[in-house]
Amino acid sequence: xxxxxxxxxxxxxxxxxxxxxxxxxxQVKMPVSRIYGTSKAVYIGSVxxxxxxxxxVNVKITSTLRGESPGEAIRxxxxxxxxxxxKVAKDAPVVLFVGKARGGTMAILHLADTWxxxxxxxxxxxxxxxxxxxxxxxxxxxxxxxxLVSIVKKVAAGExxxxxxxxxxxxxxxxRKIAKLDVTNPRWIIASDAGRSRTHHLLxxxxxxxxRFTSGKEGYTDTTExxxxxxxxxxxxxxxxxxxxxxxxxxxxxxxLLDSRTKTQTIKLPLAKLAxxxxxxxxxxxxxxxxxxxxxxxxxxxxSASGKLQEFRQSSSGKPWETVAARQLWPxxxxxxxxxxxxxxxxxxxxxxxxxxxxxxxxxxxPTGGAPADFERLTGVNLKxxxxxxxxxxxxxxxxxxxxxxxxxxxxxxxxxxxxxxMVNRGYGTFxxxxxxxxEIAVHPKAQPKLKITAQTPWTSIDLHRDRxxxxxxxxADGTLYELxxxxxxxxxxxx
Numbered sequence: 001x002x003x004x005x006x007x008x009x010x011x012x013x014x015x016x017x018x019x020x021x022x023x024x025x026x027q028v029k030m031p032v033s034r035i036y037g038t039s040k041a042v043y044i045g046s047v048x049x050x051x052x053x054x055x056x057v058n059v060k061i062t063s064t065l066r067g068e069s070p071g072e073a074i075r076x077x078x079x080x081x082x083x084x085x086x087k088v089a090k091d092a093p094v095v096l097f098v099g100k101a102r103g104g105t106m107a108i109l110h111l112a113d114t115w116x117x118x119x120x121x122x123x124x125x126x127x128x129x130x131x132x133x134x135x136x137x138x139x140x141x142x143x144x145x146x147x148l149v150s151i152v153k154k155v156a157a158g159e160x161x162x163x164x165x166x167x168x169x170x171x172x173x174x175x176r177k178i179a180k181l182d183v184t185n186p187r188w189i190i191a192s193d194a195g196r197s198r199t200h201h202l203l204x205x206x207x208x209x210x211x212r213f214t215s216g217k218e219g220y221t222d223t224t225e226x227x228x229x230x231x232x233x234x235x236x237x238x239x240x241x242x243x244x245x246x247x248x249x250x251x252x253x254x255x256x257l258l259d260s261r262t263k264t265q266t267i268k269l270p271l272a273k274l275a276x277x278x279x280x281x282x283x284x285x286x287x288x289x290x291x292x293x294x295x296x297x298x299x300x301x302x303x304s305a306s307g308k309l310q311e312f313r314q315s316s317s318g319k320p321w322e323t324v325a326a327r328q329l330w331p332x333x334x335x336x337x338x339x340x341x342x343x344x345x346x347x348x349x350x351x352x353x354x355x356x357x358x359x360x361x362x363x364x365x366x367p368t369g370g371a372p373a374d375f376e377r378l379t380g381v382n383l384k385x386x387x388x389x390x391x392x393x394x395x396x397x398x399x400x401x402x403x404x405x406x407x408x409x410x411x412x413x414x415x416x417x418x419x420x421x422x423m424v425n426r427g428y429g430t431f432x433x434x435x436x437x438x439x440e441i442a443v444h445p446k447a448q449p450k451l452k453i454t455a456q457t458p459w460t461s462i463d464l465h466r467d468r469x470x471x472x473x474x475x476x477a478d479g480t481l482y483e484l485x486x487x488x489x490x491x492x493x494x495x496x
Contacts, residue, residue, distance in 0.1 A: 204458070
């Protein structure tokens with residue numbers, strides 16, 4: 001590459017993008033909305049055909065969101081990186097942001113899930129754009145081109161579809177003892193809102209049974225007998241409000257409890273036994289669309305550490321649920337320590353965030369959700385290079401999911417031997433990271449945690465203060481219940 005071209009590229013890159021800096025707020029310095037606003041023209045298209053030998057891609061223009069239309073089609077020649085042409089497929093989406101730089105008209109484009117820099121061949125018709133190199137804009141948007149198309153269209157309509165900044169002052173309140181529950185050696189805890197009343201339930205699992213405690217003005221009352229659930233020890237468990245009626249539904253082992261105002265429906269599922277040495281990781285129930293009929297049905301998912309996913313689909317009324325062929329999300333010889341289901345992708349369907357010592361990987365349950373995505377694809381950040389304390393990954397990771405900022409997106413907090421990493425959900429399969437989160441239950445460079453949690457420590461999240469931001473509850477072996485509040489930090493001069 002000539003020196004003049006390098007100068008042109010560096011000027012364009014400096015004009016459009018600048019890296020995020022560590023401060024009280026983590027923010028994307030050059031978000032998609034700003035790129036859109038500073039572009040002379042913005043095109044969206046799809047690959048109509050391609051010639052791999054000459055690395056030439058023909059693109060049909062489907063939308064001109066800004067500036068003059070380039071016509072019905074443009075061409076893109078991938079000069080470098082040469083290997084990218086192998087990742088380009090027919091009908092694949094393309095986004096082009098056109099700008100001016102010294103030496104000619106330049107563009108930043110997104111193709112095959114990759115940010116690229118291109119220069120326009122001035123006399124060619126239809127327009128010919130020559131890709132001259134990859135562009136480092138992962139922190140602007142590290143996700144897929146298909147998702148970027150949706151984002152750009154919403155930006156053009158005046159919306160703010162993706163989170164581009166977040167405060168890092170989460171869990172800064174002191175750890176507080178709030179109750180002593182009549183339970184010893186608890187194995188897990190679930191907190192669930194009791195609906196319109198200002199109370200909540202704590203479901204605590206032991207080696208013998210499930211106990212329920214209900215909050216009130218005088219603390220927590222044991223309401224296990226009133227609840228009426230007969231149970232022994234359970235492996236899989238989850239709580240969720242499937243029908244949005246304010247009443248929580250549950251998974252306990254192989255049983256789904258659908259709780260409505262008129263009755264509680266119990267659904268038994270034929271879970272296969274786990275192989276020796278395997279362990280349950282996570283379970284959920286979600287609405288999915290049938291590939292043939294397109295109708296929405298309930299689906300239940302059960303995931304184990306070996307990567308085996310068992311799935312069941314709601315059948316016709318009155319019939320047992322259908323068993324779907326089990327899937328292997330990851331090789332059995334690369335087991336996962338912890339995992340969580342949620343809307344962590346860009347299709348609106350459930351996916352899994354799986355945590356190993358080496359990092360975090362997202363696995364989509366939707367066939368259109370793309371290949372597994374590692375930490376860098378999710379955040380735009382190389383974990384080992386960017387965050388020094390996590391150079392060796394997440395040793396002994398413990399996780400919980402929660403909504404830290406009240407935007408109704410599910411985030412994930414990872415507590416490990418070297419600190420607390422909060423992955424704040426931006427939407428569209430991407431995340432911002434607070435690498436020093438977790439307050440007094442996390443290791444900090446100059447301080448040990450006030451309360452050390454281990455794999456045997458039950459903890460969970462719930463919005464205790466009705467401020468739409470989830471707080472943390474930690475339960476110790478003797479039944480002591482602690483709260484780590486997510487209330488905003490008090491202003492200077494005021495006591496917490």
